[in-house]
Amino acid sequence: MxxxxxxxxxxxxxxxxxxxxxxxxxxxxxxxxxxxxxxxxxxxxxxxxxxxxxxxxxxxxxxxxxxxxxxxxxxxxxxxxxxxxxxxxxxxxxxxxxxxxxxxxxxxxxxxxxxxxxxxxxxxxxxxxxxxxxxxxxxxxxxxxxxxxxxxxxxxxxxxxxxxxxxxMRPAILAAAGVAYAEPQAGGTLRLLVIGGSQGARVMADVVPPAIERLEPVLWPRLDLVQQVRQEDMARVRAVYDRLKIRAELQPFFSDLPARLAACHLAVSRSGAGTVAELAAIGRPSILVPLPGAIDQDQFANAGVLSRIDAAIRIVQTDFTPDRLAAEISALAAEPARLAAMAERARSAGRLxxxxxxxxxxxxxxxx
The missing domain is CATH 3.40.50.2000 (Glycogen Phosphorylase B;)
Structure with missing residues (x-):
């Protein structure tokens, strides 16, 4: 049979x-x-x-x-x-x-x-x-x-x-979702994750290093920075962080990105659908920069899902300048409770x- x-x-x-x-x-x-x-x-x-x-x-x-x-x-x-x-x-x-x-x-x-x-x-x-x-x-x-x-x-x-x-969600995201958000301590380490994807890493390389340079120098020793950087941008990005003595791990690709998301206090990223869903599932605050030029503006709308509930700050690319990013990071670094509240609101939008x-x-x- x-x-x-x-x-x-x-x-x-x-x-x-x-x-x-x-x-x-x-x-x-x-x-x-x-x-x-x-x-x-x-x-x-x-x-x-x-x-x-x-x-x-x-x-x-x-x-x-x-x-x-x-x-x-x-x-x-x-x-x-x-x-x-x-x-x-x-x-x-x-x-x-x-x-x-x-x-x-x-x-x-x-x-x-x-x-x-x-x-x-x-x-x-x-x-x-x-x-x-x-x-x-x-x-x-x-x-x-x-x-x-x-x-x-x-x-x-x-x-x-x-x-x-x-x-x-992939199993790695579900595992990361089990990691509770650890509110940064006043004056303690601030773990910053910068990811751009294939269509975003260039703008991150152009804007993030000069934004970090514009922060108050007292913030530099507090930063623990992980950034996705294209190979062709690696030397110039590394030079800025070395000069400022920033603890920075730079890679073109992170195979363990879910764990990196879970470990960060704040993410700076594009707002592709997968990224927004993962930020919500894991429950992490973010600064989102939608990819410009899309016919249906899907990334702008995706970012809006989190920005409307104050779980993320949405910045269109024309406004994504070193001065603006430095101001947002400085404000968030000074308000750990606000970061924790953003994380909780992001998590409320996740569907595990x-x-x-x-x-x-x-x-x-x-x-x-």
Whole structure:
């Protein structure tokens, strides 16, 4: 007698951490519940070394709209069409019970193919403003999950199919969330974490060192600074901190970022959806600098979720000057109780059960 094969759930995500980490967290929970999972993505995810091993990954052609020129649009359309064709073949061969999309253009082909093949589908959006790919898919899927409240309140027809789940968190974030915030002592060490990501580290290298230099010299010995710095900026950033005798650890990438977040008194960062969700889950005060130039201003809206409850200070990039940053750090350093209150308010916005909530929704959509 053949043993029954567990139902399969396909997870579709763009090949960046912001999409892959929530997909990984959900995948681990679905596997814990006895289901099989596979990842459908673009070729960037082949460098990924988390839950999804190469034999669990299906690469499907995709493309982002990079230009409005007829030639570029035709190329994008042809790649997406090829992706839909390949993804449709996967639906026929793998017979998944549901397809879950986490945003980004690489989710378009598998989610469109799921609709064509009659497979139930769901999208998860981590931002305060829904991304363009998810916006297109939202009217064609069985259900919608969001990380933040009110994302689709402007559209009652979509809001009726929307469930607020939060952002599924990696185990390392959940572990970091168990570390209580240690309010800095008056005159004691102030642990400052500066992270920028691939599109933010340059501005941090330009603004943070001169901001530290503008602090009252009595603050310099108190600082314990950890900063993400691109290799090409390393020498100039290091030179400033060495001259000021600042304790500083500088790296292009921190593999243990959740633990670094848990250890800091204050974070200075971009406001990508994943970062904002992690700051809330762990409960840490922050100064957030949204990435400018985005069509839908998603990072500005993400930062607003924490700034509205006084858990973060949002500074648009045009106002993110050494003088402004120095003033904010000085004020916060002088008010440890305010930092602790910001940490508590950030934690109140976190959703540590997001993975279970999303997994419950997935099983309902899949009819399991």
């Amino acid at each position: 053949t043993e029954a094969v567990a139902p399969l759930i396909l997870l579709a995500a763009g090949g960046t951490g912001g999409h892959l980490f929530p997909a990984e967290a959900l995948g681990a929970e679905l596997m814990r519940r006895g289901l099989r999972v596979r990842l459908v993505t673009d070729d960037r995810a082949l460098r990924y070394s988390g839950l999804f091993t190469p034999d669990m990954i299906d690469v499907v052609p995709s493309e982002t709209v990079r230009s409005r020129s007829p030639l570029a649009l035709a190329r994008t359309a042809s790649l997406l069409a090829a992706g839909v064709l390949k993804a449709y073949g996967l639906m026929r061969r793998l017979q998944p019970r549901a397809v879950i999309g986490f945003g980004g253009y690489p989710t378009l082909p598998p989610l469109v193919a799921a609709r064509l093949a009659g497979v139930p589908s769901l999208i998860h959006d981590a931002n305060a403003v829904m991304g363009r790919a998810n916006k297109f898919l939202s009217r064609h899927v069985s259900a919608i999950a969001t990380s933040l409240p009110g994302v689709l309140d402007h559209d009652p027809s979509l809001a009726a199919r929307t469930t607020l789940t939060g952002t599924p 059960d997001a993975t279970e909530r999303l997994a419950d929704l997935v099983t309902r959509v899949a009819g399991l």
